[in-house]
Amino acid sequence: GQQVMQIPQYQHVQEGEDFTTYCNSSTTLSNIQWYKQRPGGHPVFLIQLVKSGEVKKQKRLTFQFGEAKKNSSLHITATQTTDVGTYFCAVMDSSYKLIFGSGTRLLVRP
Amino acid sequence: DTGVSQNPRHKITKRGQNVTFRCDPISEHNRLYWYRQTLGQGPEFLTYFQNEAQLEKSRLLSDRFSAERPKGSFSTLEIQRTEQGDSAMYLCASSSGGQTRQFFGPGTRLTVL
Numbered sequence: 001g002q003q004v005m006q007i008p009q010y011q012h013v014q015e016g017e018d019f020t021t022y023c024n025s026s027t028t029l030s031n032i033q034w035y036k037q038r039p040g041g042h043p044v045f046l047i048q049l050v051k052s053g054e055v056k057k058q059k060r061l062t063f064q065f066g067e068a069k070k071n072s073s074l075h076i077t078a079t080q081t082t083d084v085g086t087y088f089c090a091v092m093d094s095s096y097k098l099i100f101g102s103g104t105r106l107l108v109r110p
Numbered sequence: 111d112t113g114v115s116q117n118p119r120h121k122i123t124k125r126g127q128n129v130t131f132r133c134d135p136i137s138e139h140n141r142l143y144w145y146r147q148t149l150g151q152g153p154e155f156l157t158y159f160q161n162e163a164q165l166e167k168s169r170l171l172s173d174r175f176s177a178e179r180p181k182g183s184f185s186t187l188e189i190q191r192t193e194q195g196d197s198a199m200y201l202c203a204s205s206s207g208g209q210t211r212q213f214f215g216p217g218t219r220l221t222v223l
Contacts, residue, residue, distance in 0.1 A: 006152075033211065042201060042214040042216050043153065043201070044214070045211040045212065045213070048210055048211060088153075090152070092210055095158065095165065095166050096141060096143075096158065096210075097158055098143075098153070098212060099155070101152055102151055103150075103152050
């Protein structure tokens, strides 16, 4: 089955610095979704990418899907304390269930 | 609030007891999913319903676990003879047929003593 590996496990940044998390697979992915989970909260959908080389932006967040559709990244420009949380990539398989990566926990020093 | 709701939010039980959790999905959503999340990990799929039909169960779902969605609306997840390893956050999510994104509930945190 499909699996996704996510790095780094943790990232501790100074407010205003940039942040990037990476999601990798050994197989070609049909899609990739990104979710954010605040401390003590539940996963909240951010975006879905389906096309090779696709790039989407949401304010300070930039999402990319690799040309080979085996990797994806989430980049946050100029982090703020409100960005704190764990960011997960996930793949939806043919039976509609999500297969999550292990997540990257972002901590922001004010 | 028209989001996904779950009850109870917290459950502490002794090993060997049975527990039951409830999930109320967004009303027009026909798909309902259960996931389990342990500390520092991503959610792991347990089972999935389309309307009242349970279409897939993970190998993680031992025979002590059972889930129902009798009228295609709310769902229950029961764990019999709980073990300490069952301690986790149990998340419910729902989606509609035309969507790929899933809406998660706040979860039920289970602690087995």
